[in-house]
Every structure is written in structure tokens, then in C-alpha cells.
Amino acid sequence: MKKKIKKRKLITRIKENKVSFFAKQKGISQLALSRLAHCTPQLMSKICTQKRPAVSVVTAIKIARALQISVEELFIIEIDEKKNI
Numbered sequence: 001m002k003k004k005i006k007k008r009k010l011i012t013r014i015k016e017n018k019v020s021f022f023a024k025q026k027g028i029s030q031l032a033l034s035r036l037a038h039c040t041p042q043l044m045s046k047i048c049t050q051k052r053p054a055v056s057v058v059t060a061i062k063i064a065r066a067l068q069i070s071v072e073e074l075f076i077i078e079i080d081e082k083k084n085i
């Protein structure tokens with residue numbers, strides 16, 4: 001019998017967020033960025049206004065790729081190990 005492997009989402013706490021800065025620098029609106037990153041405009045708005053204290057690693061990577069920069073440049077993060085166990 002195969003053992004089911006539980007998929008886990010790594011949760012990161014954002015200490016600093018530079019999404020708006022890089023989007024403005026590249027001339028990309030929040031709506032366009034949400035489409036490029038395959039997320040909802042509401043989520044992108046919360047991330048850009050820093051009202052979202054955490055994002056999944058997958059979402060962070062999608063946004064970074066859409067802006068053509070590294071995740072490390074975009075977010076200063078800390079992994080919440082208590083929630084990832």
C-alpha cells in the first residue's frame with residue numbers, strides 16, 4: 001500500500017515588501033502584475049499595500065518571476081517554522 005505524502009505549504013512572514021516599488025519601476029500596474037503572477041487582483045492589492053502579513057512561497061516566486069527579479073530582492077522574509085511542522 002502506498003503511503004500518502006502530505007503536501008505542505010511553506011508559510012513565510014514578510015518583514016519588508018518591495019512589490020510596489022519594483023512594479024512602479026517597471027511600469028506594471030497591480031492588475032497587470034496579478035495577471036502575470038496568476039493571482040487575484042485582491043491578493044495582489046493586499047500584498048502591495050502590505051496588508052498581507054504572509055504569502056506562500058509559490059506566490060512569492062510567481063510574483064518575483066513576473067517582475068523578473070529574485071525573491072530575495074522582492075521580500076525580506078522569515079519562515080514560520082512552528083506553522084510548517
